[in-house]
Amino acid sequence: MWSRFKQVCDIVMLYRNHSNLLISRTVILLIPKLAKLIPDAFLRGYSKEMMDYLCFLLSSSKAEPLHDTCFSVIGSLAQIIPTTVIQYQQQIFNRIEQILTHYIEHNEHSDQMTKHT
Secondary structure (H helix, E strand, O other): OHHHHHHHHHHHHHOOOOOOHHHHHHHHHHHHHHHHHOHHHHHHHOHHHHHHHHHHHHHOHHHHHHHHHHHHHHHHHHHHOHHHHHHOHHHHHHHHHHHHHHHHHHHHHHHHHHHOO
């Protein structure tokens, strides 16, 4: 089972930087499914690489269409392998704060523009 699991994880990771948004989203959605399949093996062999990948996507403005999927997957991973997600807690919270700050500033600006018209 481990050899097939490793093979599947390696193939999934090969497609992680694909230019097609649907393929990228599918790769992201497969991460918690792989983690749930064999949690110990995932934790030992892939959790750091996958979390680094998700955090990279969250920090990339080019990957903005994938941010909601990344947050959802991180939540799923927190239920499956909480010890790994905790290590990225500060990074995740910082990103949430940045997104909320941007959202609030954008909405305040929109509200001011609406009041002046």
